[in-house]
Amino acid sequence: MKFEIENKIASPEIQGEILALEEERVLRELEEITSQTNHLLGEGKTAEVWPLKGSEMLCMKVVDSDRLENMYENGSLPPFNSPEIEFDFLERVKEVTQAVHIPVPHLVLNIHTDEDRHVRIIVMEKLKAISLKDVHEGAPLPKNFNMTTFFARLRASLEQLHEAGIHHRDIAESNIMVMEETGDPCLIDFGDSASVMEGESPYTIRDDFGRVFRTYPNDKRSLGEVEKRLTAKLGTSLTKSK
Known part of the structure; x- marks a missing residue:
């Protein structure tokens, strides 16, 4: 299968020879993905996340645009x-x-294949982290994890984002990570996010007739529910271990 890059967006950190190398690597990895010879890191509603072989620092989020549009x-x-x-x-x-x-x-590639398949890829930092979803499924938290500090920083980040008009709209265990070395919080997956003007509703979309077309979960309320579920989980685990 052949892949042709239609256009790309690159961050300032990737230039020249490095950019060309990343493009070549992504196309090579995409061929392996289509043959299912690589290891899936994770998946969500709209994409799959795959590693880039030979890189401890990068992964790629692959969106099959045609499938999603359907x-x-x-x-x-x-x-x-x-x-x-x-x-x-x-x-x-x-x-x-x-x-x-x-x-x-780092990089967005808009790709067409010789089979007329349309794929978009974000090459981004590969996190050394576990999700809170992993924790609920039995993965151990880092020893330096501090529940109070962790959620305080998440709440502070949401305040800062909301003041800038940015709303995540998909705060859930699968999108909150714990960095393995530091125990710090990491927020991922901005596929549902929106930038809204003051006075606009960030969580309700209406059609041209004023009818509610789509609602999204409130960021702060969702974070509170995530914290309650983790508190209950850790409390249960501690009780069982005694």
Whole structure:
């Protein structure tokens, strides 16, 4: 299968020979993915995340645009951000908040295959972290994890983002990571995020007739529920270990 890069967006950190190397590596890895010879790191509503072989620092989020557009058209998938828009959100969020770690985006490739398949890829930082979803499924937390500090920093980051008009809209265990070395929080997956003007509702979308078309979960309320579930989980674990 042949892949042709139609266009790309790159962060300032990747230039010249490094950019060309990343493009070549991504295309080579994409061939392996289509043959299912690589290792899936994770998946969500709109994409799969795969490693880049030979790199401890990078992974790629792969969006099959044609499949998702079909899902959107038949009503089985709500509106979602394109990789280009998510790339922009990641860049903006990094500037707005330092309270949590945000994956560094490096490159977006818009690709067509010789089989007329349309694929978009974000090459981004590969996190040395576990998700809270992993924790609920039995993964151990880092020894330096501090529940109070962890959620205080998440709340502070949401305050900063909201003041800048940015709303994540998908705060859940699968999108909150714990950095393995530091125990610090990391927020991922800005595929549902929105930038809203003051006075606009960030969690309700209306159609041209004023009818509610789509609602999203409130960031702060969702974070509170995540914290309650983790508190209950850790409390249960401690009780069992005694």
